[in-house]
Amino acid sequence: MAKTEETIKLENAIWKATAKQGVFGCFEVTIGWFGDERVDYMTYDTKGIWRCFEIKVSKSDFYSKAKKTFIGHFNYFVLPSKELYEDVKDDIPKHIGVYICGVIVKRPKKQVLQVDEQVLKNSLIRSLSRETTKLYKSENPRVMEQHNRRVKRLEDDARRYREELQKMHSLLYLKFGRNWQDVIGM
Numbered sequence: 001m002a003k004t005e006e007t008i009k010l011e012n013a014i015w016k017a018t019a020k021q022g023v024f025g026c027f028e029v030t031i032g033w034f035g036d037e038r039v040d041y042m043t044y045d046t047k048g049i050w051r052c053f054e055i056k057v058s059k060s061d062f063y064s065k066a067k068k069t070f071i072g073h074f075n076y077f078v079l080p081s082k083e084l085y086e087d088v089k090d091d092i093p094k095h096i097g098v099y100i101c102g103v104i105v106k107r108p109k110k111q112v113l114q115v116d117e118q119v120l121k122n123s124l125i126r127s128l129s130r131e132t133t134k135l136y137k138s139e140n141p142r143v144m145e146q147h148n149r150r151v152k153r154l155e156d157d158a159r160r161y162r163e164e165l166q167k168m169h170s171l172l173y174l175k176f177g178r179n180w181q182d183v184i185g186m
Contacts, residue, residue, distance in 0.1 A: 006057040006080055013102030014041055014053055014078050022046040024154055029127040032119055037069045040078070042124060044154075048161075049073050050113060050120055053099070062088045070096060071114035076104075118165075121158045128154060 025043040041053040050072035097108030
């Protein structure tokens with residue numbers, strides 16, 4: 001289905017609000033292999049923070065049965081107007097933040113990730129690769145070079161984080177033994 005002009009406007013606004021050095025983002029990130037959940041926009045930063053954004057262009061869109069995938073450390077609704085926010089604010093969970101046209105009007109509360117971080121990294125990389133393929137097919141080499149560098153950086157980050165996670169698991173095993181997850185309450 002083609003995106004509405006309003007959706008594209010909100011995508012541009014949230015991208016501009018989050019695009020900064022050290023923040024990697026992608027639209028329409030499908031979670032997991034053959035996943036049935038998709039985040040409208042997801043970012044990951046160099047501090048290891050995941051943010052998920054659900055774009056809602058109208059009251060009927062907000063209340064639709066479409067899944068709202070809030071699986072990040074910080075989660076947000078992206079809305080087009082203060083009027084819509086006023087109409088739906090009582091139905092927005094306390095821990096969910098709100099952006100209106102790229103400006104934050106309600107801060108979220110930090111949450112525990114709802115999906116394994118490696119699944120999120122793989123999902124983000126796969127979705128960025130999909131976007132790179134689209135751009136490659138568009139034959140715009142300058143944009144392609146930028147996206148190829150971004151994908152490479154994310155792949156390097158994923159490899160580095162996997163190595164760090166393995167080292168942490170080894171240290172926990174050495175300190176607490178085979179059942180270290182039970183000892184530390186995981």
